[in-house]
Amino acid sequence: MSRKAPLVVVGDALLDRDLTGTAERLAPDAPVPVVADCVQRTRPGGAALTACLAARDGREVTLITGVGDDGEASEELRRLLASEMQVIALPLTGALPEKTRVLAQDSPVVRLDRGTGRVREATDQARRAIRSAPAVLVSDYGRGAADSLRDVLAERPPLVWDPHPRGGPPVPGARLVTPARSEARALAGLEGDGNALRDTARDAAALVRRWRVAAVAVTLGPHGALLSYGDHPLLVPAATAHHGDACGAGDRFAATAAGLLADGALVEEAVEAAVAAATEFVGAGGAGAVARAATGVDAPTAALADAVDPHDLAARVRAAGGTVVAAGGCFDLLHAGHVGLLQAARRLGDCLVVCVNSDASVRRRKGDDRPVNPLPDRVRVLDALACVDAVAVFDEDTPEQLLARLRPDIWVKGSDYSGADLPEAALLREWGGQAVLLPYLDGRSSTAIVSRARNRARAAKGTR
Incomplete structure (x- = not known):
């Protein structure tokens, strides 16, 4: 070059x-x-x-x-x-x-x-x-x-x-x-x-x-x-x-x-x-x-720029007396477990805002080889789901700062988390919100998918 x-x-x-x-x-x-x-x-x-x-x-x-x-x-x-x-x-x-x-x-x-x-x-x-x-x-x-x-x-x-x-x-x-x-x-x-x-x-x-x-x-x-x-x-x-x-x-x-x-x-x-x-x-x-x-914070993605502004959406739904639901995660490899969780979350209220970890946040949580899919791709896929009304990105290890601005009525996580693992729960109570767990499809996880793909790649390489 x-x-x-x-x-x-x-x-x-x-x-x-x-x-x-x-x-x-x-x-x-x-x-x-x-x-x-x-x-x-x-x-x-x-x-x-x-x-x-x-x-x-x-x-x-x-x-x-x-x-x-x-x-x-x-x-x-x-x-x-x-x-x-x-x-x-x-x-x-x-x-x-x-x-x-x-x-x-x-x-x-x-x-x-x-x-x-x-x-x-x-x-x-x-x-x-x-x-x-x-x-x-x-x-x-x-x-x-x-x-x-x-x-x-x-x-x-x-x-x-x-x-x-x-x-x-x-x-x-x-x-x-x-x-x-x-x-x-x-x-x-x-x-x-x-x-x-x-x-x-x-x-x-x-x-x-x-x-x-x-x-x-x-x-x-x-x-x-x-x-x-x-x-x-x-x-x-x-x-x-x-x-x-x-x-x-x-x-x-x-x-x-x-x-x-x-x-x-x-x-x-x-x-x-x-x-x-x-x-x-x-x-x-x-x-x-x-x-x-x-300052090391990922910029918002181009996929978000044309989408619904999550803060504006939450304010409008609240002003109309509706219920704002938020769910969060890395969503690195979107799978059936994610989709089922988000569909169920949307049925709990009048809008669903998905809070997604930035690339830097995913790396800190899951290692230098993650995410597999960069932030723009993850946002674009989430935003394409009919059950998702808006997507918001956060760079911290947990979405607490973002939630403090969104102030959702309901915060949703999969049942693979326990109440003790939800630092957001106490935050939600400050404005009368509620953190809830929803059932998660067994055996579905991005980490497991990555692991299976690597094992199959190694096996295929070994047979050559």
């Missing part, structure tokens, strides 16, 4: 935080949701997220960005980036920008911004890094990094320029510019005729000519991207439409496109791969998955 080309990313870094919890009531003093049981995750944002995604593609990445000496935020960003890439810091005036999202049932409720820091000036080290770089990607959030280095960027135009509303125009000669549809509409400033696709094609062609760049790829969210060289556009549709957290999808698109162009791909090839990567990124949980990956 050929070595991937190194990449220099120039742009404005942010520190992003997500506070994720559940909202089941309004505050008594104002008509606003009360978001409870919040879990905080911190991740690189802005150009730093783009750089992280490129690094996780297996590239050597250098990030040129503003980082201050303002204490906690800059220190936390440096810590998050330290093991992933080289950082060339540009001096900031003011504090590093921070963006905090509050989410309930994984849907944003409010965003809090603070920190007005801007890059004060370029450095000789940054200029040398750009001049010697095999490939450059610019992620311009309008906080001075690209502007301070505009002269040297104009000397050797970048492969990809990812613009944002507050940033300046790309330098002439850039190979690919990647605005979102709303950004392209605002930047082109043309009168539309109400046909979204035709308007986008006109905007992209106009921007190619105005900016004097080789190509513009307008990202269209779940619909893919439109690529224009200034004439007839190429529409690159997404293979599937995910409706998960789209935060960071544009960064994923830009990082993929720049990396492939650096490796020698054609623009069309790079855009097609970038659409696929951005689609998969949203399906896997978006930028929130970056934070989970950094």
